[in-house]
Amino acid sequence: MTAVRTGNTQAKRDRRNGRNAGRGRAEAVTMVVAGVVAFPLFWMVLTAIKPEDEVLSADPKPWTLRPTFDSFVRALTVQNFGRYFLNSVIVALAVVLLSMLVAFLAAAALTRFRFRGRTTMLIMLLVVQMVPVEALTVPLFFLMRSVGQSVPAFGLNHLGSLVLVHLAFSLPFAIWMLRGFVAAVPKELEEAATLDGASRFRFLWRVLFPLVAPGLVATSVLSFIHAWNDFLFAKTFIISAAENQTLPLALQVFVRPDQNDWGAIMAGATLMTIPVLVFFVFVQRRLVSGLAGSVKG
């Protein structure tokens, strides 16, 4: 907030009165924008709970008087929905944990140390984000096939292969973002810790890690989304093991180019969005300060 901390109370009050009218207008605009932005989501949930004849009506109403969970039932009874959900959670959590650990170490190295090749590494982190993920599917497919020949759990048809690729794809951005958080921790703290005789390692875990934790949480959201939303790799890597499929593929069952079951699609989309949204809302504050931290660095 841009509130004034010092100064004449009278002047402050005047200014506040003048500001109130403008603020009212701004708030009205804000609410309209928020409504527009949220509208597709509202429509998604609404369509999911509408009965089928209302979904297919040529005269759609922005409400329903006959809410039903039929579409959710159709979405949930699709083969192994629970299993798919669990698989998605496993992959996303594994990616989040691993990428946070690896990215934290890398970000610490890139921010706290000066060494040759540091700038090159930073630039490379940007550059690798420019390679279209879709184009890498073919080389990664063969790489995972070879991996699978020695470590089956990380090969094709297994969840491990998905964890590995998403780890790789979420790392550059995670490091890039975490760098800002690490940089925001005052140098003096490190010097103080060193003077206290703490080893670098101790400093890293006992001092830096807790301080950067909010940033880690914020960054983890993006890694989570990355792994959670993917359907390209799930589709390509999990060839015949139905027990290892993930959620976006369950949704695909209803996405037909010709005969869409809109109700079930929206129900599936709702179910898929909820975990991310919960995660998001949960870390919202940290995300804001986190993004601020990342851009300061």
Next chain:
Amino acid sequence: MSTATRRARARSGEGRTALAYLAPALLVLGALLAYPVYQLVVISFYDYGQEQVSGGAPLEFLGLGNYTTLFSGSRFWAVLAQTVGFAAVCVAGTLLAGAALAVLATRVRPWARTCLFLAALGAWATPAVAGSTVWLFLFDANLGLVNNVLGLDGFSWTYGKWTAFGLVAAEVVWCSFPFAMITLYAGIKAIPGEVLEAAALDGASTRRIATSVLLPLLRPVLAVVTIQSVIWDFKVFTQIYVMTNGGGIAGRNLTLNVYAYQQAFAASEYGLGAAIGVVTTLVLLAITVVYLRALRRSGEEL
């Protein structure tokens, strides 16, 4: 021991520690990103179709053959131009919406801001497949709410080249402005209130404060947001793929990334698809370098 040698030793120790910290990241990135990228480049030099992949036919080295095929067709240039134009519109839309709403968010009380942020987070959190589908449904020719409200019954938004691009761009802006907005908002909040107060006390107009105080201070944040938006919007895949059903009528809504995917996976021309992927990366790289240069010239560091 002289200070210089001590410092040198400390420095080499630093290097070693830094390397140790970096090792896991380097391992992952090297094996799972750098190596596949290298393979991608290699594949782009070969005639690599399904028969070659499954070992049914010998590999044929084409050198730059795939690239010449690509550059000599008019298709590629049309798609390239479309991609650049589409990405430019998306980036501009994202930045404008993000910046305007970030400023707006600083001017309202927390409850309104929370509403805005929740809505934005919702848009951001929606998986691309789900978001695209919802938008498609909203704009459906017969069942969509938009046509119903506008009285355009039966009008197909996805048929015309420009309406289709416009619709996809709107969806892309919808799901990518939250990142810009929240980052910029955080950037504005990080500016000490005293700076703005001082400017206001000096009698500077809102516009002046915006252009000569806020903007310079926000430039690093803007740079990060712009670069990320360029990277993301240039590579938009899911939205185009889902909303225009794989590239529109007779492929007139293709962008480079979807074109590469179609060549590689639909037509099994992995070599050609890889070549398009390489070109996409290089174009994106070129754009970013030009942008960074411009930034550096105006006095900013990465």
Next chain:
Amino acid sequence: MRKRWLAGALPVVSLVVATACAPVQSGPAQSSGDETTGQVRVWLFDEVNRAPKEKVVADAVAEFQGKHPGVTVDVQYIQVATRAERFKAAFSDPASAPDVAEFGNTDLSGFVAAGGLADISNPALNWADVHDMLPAALDATKVDTKVYAIPWYIGVRALYFRTDVFTELGVQPPSTLDEIAPLARRIRAAHPDLLGISVGGKYTYGALPFVWGEGGEIATSLNGKFSAAIDSPQARAGVARYTELLRDDICPPAQCAGNGGDASVEAFRAGKAAMTIGGDFNRKSVEASSVKGKYAVVPLPGKAAGTIAPAFGGGNLLGLLAGTKHRTLAFEFVQLLAGKQYQRKMFDAMGNLPTYQGLQRELAESEPALQPFTATLASGARFVPNTPAWAKIDSQAVIPTMLQEIASGAKDVDTATKSAADAMNAAFGS
């Protein structure tokens, strides 16, 4: 400095790349094993209304497992739209591939060329039932006299029309190909809310009868070498006849250009079209829609009155994947599913037309609704060029692109057919 270094390094790098490292190849599929226990994995197509199919297949699985103790059958339903990618992946990693799969007859030659399917000539030709099947259906399973699959059902298309609308306007179903457009235009003029005929820019198998009906060909073959004929005068006439339907006064391109077969039929099911071209496999779903009791089916008429336009002889096959470790078991399961008993059950469940001549005759007598389809089949169904290149032409969407270019006005018939022919020749040539 650095730039000069880079410039020097580039050729070296590309040389190293060229000589030392090549992209990965799978190597020839390993010789298939013949284990007599374990799990047989099966891929079948997912379908709009899958439950009845699933039930029949579950019966077959139960029967099979009862007969073979120690054997389990795992059935997965894969999506038709993305099947090409699934199969490519399976061919590239035989260890993860299933044993048995359902696929379309147009997929076959491409799959064989990719080395994905097992040669089953020996067991197949020794199976007596196979010789009761329609010769044309059986031919579609062969590449160079070797058999790679067993026909499971046949898909032919015919003309669906709305009896209520036709009666109201006092019109008859078209008797020649040329009559379709004027009739459709007239209906739409009278009923602007109806499509004159629901067809689509991606509906290859709806368009092909027009090409064949006008005496055209997709491609001709001379000594096993194919060359495109889609730009011949006859084929162009057929393409023009078909794309004439994709106009605002019949089937507006904004609505129809993006449609494939299912979407075309879907508009008819929704009561938004006076006619459409639909398959025997669509019959059950049309029967379950809002136009039930208000429609009839006739064969798509040919060039001359009283003739039938050659239909595309579609159909689905069951085959063994090259890497299967359960050769005998897998083939026995195929025999069970494609046998007379289960083809009959699939007909009852889904409406799929069986591949056995005797069974077909029997069903046509008891179910008059099948008559237009069997008549179409009897007058001679046609097929796409039987070459691996077709898989490529199909996946590059050469024909849909051509139809869409004409429908959207981007190109005229001559230019569009010419570029389609060029694209096809490029595929045939490679």
